[in-house]
Amino acid sequence: MENLLFLEDIPPYSLTFFRWLAVWLILLPFTYKEILKNKNDIFNSLPLLFFLGLMTIGLFVPFVYTALQYTQVINASLFNTAIPAAIILFCFIFKFEKTNFFQLLGLLVSTLGVLVIITRSDLNVLLNLDFNVGDIWMVAAVICWGLYSTFLKKLKLKISLFSTVQVLCTCGLFFAFPQFLYEYSQGAVVNINKNFLYVIIYTAIFPSIVSYSCWTGAISIIGANRAGIFVSLIPLFSTGMAIFLFDEQFKLYHLIASILIIIGLFLSNKKIHNVKS
Numbered sequence: 197m198e199n200l201l202f203l204e205d206i207p208p209y210s211l212t213f214f215r216w217l218a219v220w221l222i223l224l225p226f227t228y229k230e231i232l233k234n235k236n237d238i239f240n241s242l243p244l245l246f247f248l249g250l251m252t253i254g255l256f257v258p259f260v261y262t263a264l265q266y267t268q269v270i271n272a273s274l275f276n277t278a279i280p281a282a283i284i285l286f287c288f289i290f291k292f293e294k295t296n297f298f299q300l301l302g303l304l305v306s307t308l309g310v311l312v313i314i315t316r317s318d319l320n321v322l323l324n325l326d327f328n329v330g331d332i333w334m335v336a337a338v339i340c341w342g343l344y345s346t347f348l349k350k351l352k353l354k355i356s357l358f359s360t361v362q363v364l365c366t367c368g369l370f371f372a373f374p375q376f377l378y379e380y381s382q383g384a385v386v387n388i389n390k391n392f393l394y395v396i397i398y399t400a401i402f403p404s405i406v407s408y409s410c411w412t413g414a415i416s417i418i419g420a421n422r423a424g425i426f427v428s429l430i431p432l433f434s435t436g437m438a439i440f441l442f443d444e445q446f447k448l449y450h451l452i453a454s455i456l457i458i459i460g461l462f463l464s465n466k467k468i469h470n471v472k473s
Contacts, residue, residue: 206392207384208261211399213369213376214386216253218400220365227362234355238363244351245367251344252408253368258375259337267330268444274313275334277457280424281306282342292349293421298466306460310335312453345420348412357409364408424461 231238238245263272281303287293288300313331353360386392414423438444 206386206395207379208258208265209372209375209379210384210386211261211395212253212258213372214396215257215399215404216365216369216372218396219404220362220369222400223358223362223365223405227356227359230355230359231362234353234359237353238355241351241353242367244347245363246370248344248347248351249364249367249369250371251340251347253365254371254375256337256340256344258372259333259340263330263333263337265330267328267334268438271313271328271331271450272334274450274453274457275310275331275338276427277454277461278306278310278338279341279345279427280421280461281457282338283345283420283424286342286346287420290346292346293419296466298463299421302460302463302466304460305463306457309453309456309460312449312456317449317452345411345415345424348415349420357413358405360412361405361408365404 260272263275284299284303351360353363355363411423414426
């Protein structure tokens with residue numbers, strides 16, 4: 197099967213900009229009244245909103261797109277399963293949520309799983325710093341998403357999920373637009389055709405509007421640490437799709453890393469029960 201991936205034909209920062217511009221245009225008719233009604237609260241939260249927009253739209257999204265140009269889809273998906281560990285680490289550092297022993301142990305085990313991916317179970321890779329550049333981009337993306345999810349809990353706007361995504365999108369476009377202009381100035385021109393439009397519509401609706409709304413709602417209800425456990429479902433779906441659609445091979449180090457990361461996730465979400473005498 198031929199490895200056909202539309203993302204390879206669209207420059208990463210251009211894809212990020214047009215994806216979120218489409219989100220902004222789609223949501224505007226449904227959110228502008230509520231946003232105008234709550235403009236004072238939104239204005240007071242601008243520093244946090246711009247930080248969140250930078251971490252997700254300005255950095256995380258283009259980092260992932262860039263990584264996919266160099267590394268396997270399976271690798272990228274397994275790196276995403278380290279996001280819960282990153283969230284726990286940042287919640288612990290900034291003291292946003294309580295962290296117990298099992299969460300820290302899970303962080304350690306998950307990190308070991310990430311190292312297995314980077315080194316491909318070859319210690320010489322780590323010793324010689326012979327990293328795949330795509331894997332390094334994914335590490336940066338995981339850090340950005342961890343910071344985004346951690347600080348998202350601090351956002352206290354009393355508006356709908358769609359309006360929240362619209363506001364975050366607006367702030368994020370302030371970072372995505374200059375990146376797009378720079379990429380365009382370097383000769384990375386977007387080929388606007390039917391496939392490009394399909395990609396933009398799909399990424400705007402499902403990975404953006406739907407998933408960001410669900411993620412924002414989940415964190416506001418159950419917190420960043422507990423919401424992060426569901427990221428472990430990513431390799432279950434993406435690995436199967438990568439093998440079926442892109443003819444990638446599932447190797448032993450993928451299995452070892454998956455087991456370590458999933459064990460780390462279960463440990464991270466284990467609660468300590470107090471025993472009364």
